[in-house]
Amino acid sequence: MxxxxxxxxxxxxxxxxxxxxxxxxxxxxxxxxxxxxxxxxxxxxxxxxxxxxxxxxxxxxxxxxxxxxxxxxxxxxxxxxNRRAAQCPDCSWVYAGDAFQVVRCGLTGGKTVPATVATHPVVFATFTAPSFGPVHHRHIPRHTCADRRRCDCRPAPCHARRATGTCSHGQPAACFTRHDSDDPQLGRPLCLDCYDHDHQVVWNAFSGELWRRTKQAVERHLTALCRRRGIGHVQVATDSGRVRRVPPVRVSHGKVAEMQRRGAVHFHVLLRLDGVDPHDRNALVPPPAGITADDLDAAVRAAARQITLTTPPHPDRPHGWPITWGEQVDVRRIGTSDGDMTDGKVAAYLAKYATKSTEATGHCSTRLTPDTIDAYADPEGDHLARLIDACWRLGRPTHHHTTRTAAPTGERQGDLDTKPNPYAGLRRWAHMLGYGGHFLTKARRYSVTFGLLRDTRATYRRAEEDTADTIxxxxxxxxxxxxxxxxxxxxxxxxxxxxxxxxxxxxxxxxxxxxxxxxx
Structure with missing residues (x-):
């Protein structure tokens, strides 16, 4: 060595x-x-x-x-x-390998997943957060480079089309800079006072519920489509022996959350269309012949446009906040041939983001407490400090009119989170800018589990290393x-x-x- x-x-x-x-x-x-x-x-x-x-x-x-x-x-x-590359590169390398296998097995089969899933229709969708105020960004309207990974195309001006002059707080309303990819200004608001930091952290907190409803809407859309095309429900037997009629199609997903530079999450989702076996409801079978990838594509786009929700009332916002997807919803097909959207490239892409957290924003800390919050939160500070302050302020107990610096005496952070307050999780996940979900989730039927991969690896190592009949x-x-x-x-x-x-x-x-x- x-x-x-x-x-x-x-x-x-x-x-x-x-x-x-x-x-x-x-x-x-x-x-x-x-x-x-x-x-x-x-x-x-x-x-x-x-x-x-x-x-x-x-x-x-x-x-x-x-x-x-x-x-x-x-x-x-x-x-x-640890899965986070910023915390432990070696352990995150192992986690990324497992994440790659979890994602790819759902596309091509293997490791207890039948190879026939490779014939199922699959789309790759990206759901973004809406705008909470103008931020500095880098946009290339037309690529002329041969390789996007080594792109040297000239970006367009940041916000040249915005009205000239200043906002109500005296900040410039336009930006003519052509930002480089490593410019620290990227993702930062043009005006901190105009930006809605409260809405963004609440959106992060409720984005998981928004996704759950969106997937339900996709399945309802496909079920209605089957009914119009004369594809009837399937009768399956439950564990209790009763017979149920279920829709003939179901959607299995693998989802990765990516934190953008502005501090809002967006989701990269693989959605696979499966059928239902009347004799084995856990079997992975192709969908009915009358449902195609075009139908899955249309269902995803329709659900992204239609699904909205309003958060529960809050003392600072009695009518709650509206939670919707942003305008940039991208849906692409997955193919196994050479190209930009092969199964291997998509699996590697998602596995890369599964080892990241808030590093793209410039913030990286452990869970915040009343003793450490002052080092990160500031209502008059920069963009990240205001986001963290919004989490701590909105997550306060609703029956205590306390401020960020005056937590109730004798109450631990865990006690605060158990109060009957739907926003209490904002304090628990203030270090994640309000997002409390896991960065890699999947449907139960989509693929293998991390636990199965780890158990298989441990069994292989024991069989390889054990030389005696002992454990x-x-x-x-x-x-x-x-x-x-x-x-x-x-x-x-x-x-x-x-x-x-x-x-x-x-x-x-x-x-x-x-x-x-x-x-x-």
């Missing part, structure tokens, strides 16, 4: 390199490296102490016992499993997180990075050999 050290750099780096050299010079270095291999690359591994007991597989008899005090560092390391049972206790020294982190992460690179090169070699065989 080659390690890049910088012994002449002052400060933290020099101390880290010295720690790494001390560890590498120890006689048991390779034993320690093998011991940490399971958590190698993790930014903050979990440290566990306790007893590891070897039990005979057949008889259940204890054949050996070892305490973690006998292991290197007197502890057992376990990867943290290991751990009685462990959490003692902390993180590596003991920065030098240990450098060594373990370097070894893990080299292992990932070898796997990547191996996959590329296998793909090249397969392509060469097909070409020959």
């Amino acid at each position: 080659s390690i890049l050290l910088t012994p002449h750099r002052p400060g933290v780096a020099a101390g880290r390199d010295a720690q790494a050299l001390h560890r590498a010079a120890a006689p048991d270095f390779f034993g320690w490296l093998e011991h940490t291999r399971a958590a190698g690359g993790c930014s903050r591994p979990i440290r566990l102490t306790g007893t590891l007991t070897a039990v005979d597989r057949d008889t259940g008899r204890v054949v050996g016992e070892q305490h973690t005090d006998e292991l290197p560092d007197r502890t057992l390391y376990k990867a943290c499993g 290991t049972v751990g009685t462990l206790t959490f003692t902390g997180s993180g590596w003991l020294t920065d030098g240990d982190a450098l060594l373990a992460n370097t070894a893990a990075a080299q292992h990932r690179e070898r796997r990547r090169i191996g996959r590329e070699e296998l793909a090249h050999e397969a392509w060469s065989g097909v070409a020959a």
Whole structure:
């Protein structure tokens, strides 16, 4: 293993390199490296102490016992499993691989999903949030580049078509700048006082309910279409033995939420059209011949235009806020041939966003509390500070007229969230700008689960590593997180990075050999 050290750099780096050299010079270095291999690359591994007991597989008899005090560092390391790339690149790499498999299996089959799903109609829809006020943006009206990933096209002026002059707060109403892709102004309002920060955080909080109703509307639209075309309901038997009549089609989805630079979420959704088997209601079968991808496309567009909801009353807004989709609703077909919308490219696209959170906005923090809220929220601050302040202010208990800085004495954050207030979740998810949903969700029938993939991987590793007819049972206790020294982190992460690179090169070699065989 080659390690890049910088012994002449002052400060933290020099101390880290010295720690790494001390560890590498120890006689048991390779034993320690093998011991940490399971958590190698993790930014903050979990440290566990306790007893590891070897039990005979057949008889259940204890054949050996070892305490973690006998292991290197007197502890057992376990990867943290964090999905966010900004928090732990190695664990998020594993999560992204699982997310890719979850998404792709719903498109092509595999891993307990029948391969026949590849023939089902599928569309890829993007639902965006509405406008809460003009923001700086980068728009390219016409692409002339050959590759969008290396796009060098000249963008149009930001808001050149807006009326000249100033807004009611004295800020310019137009922007003639041609923003670069890394311009920090992108996503920031032209006028902070004109922007409706309250509406945006409420929209984030209720966007999950908006999506639920939208999917129901898609299914109702398709059911009505089947009725008009003479495709009758299907009779299926429930678990209790009763017979029910159900619509002949159903929609299975895989959804990823992406946080835009302005702090509003939008959804990338794969919607697959399935049929119903009267003999096995859990089977994945193609839809009736009279329903096509064109019908699914039309149903999604119609539902996006029609579905709206109004949030419950709030002391600051007695009539609630309207929650609708934005005007930019994009629906595309998914094909398995070469092109921009192949199953592999879409799965990789969604898996990439499944490891992200609020990093695009420039904000990244853990859950906020009354002790830490003042460091992030400011009603007179920048865009992000106002969004967080809106979450904290609107999420206050409705029967307490408290401010952001005066939380009720003796009440914990969890107590505040259990109050009978539909907006209480805004405080709990203030660090997420009001959005409390998971960034990757799916319908139960769409594909395999993360749990199945993890169990399969664990079973494979046990079968690969076990050399005796025993299983290991751990009685462990959490003692902390993180590596003991920065030098240990450098060594373990370097070894893990080299292992990932070898796997990547191996996959590329296998793909090249397969392509060469097909070409020959």
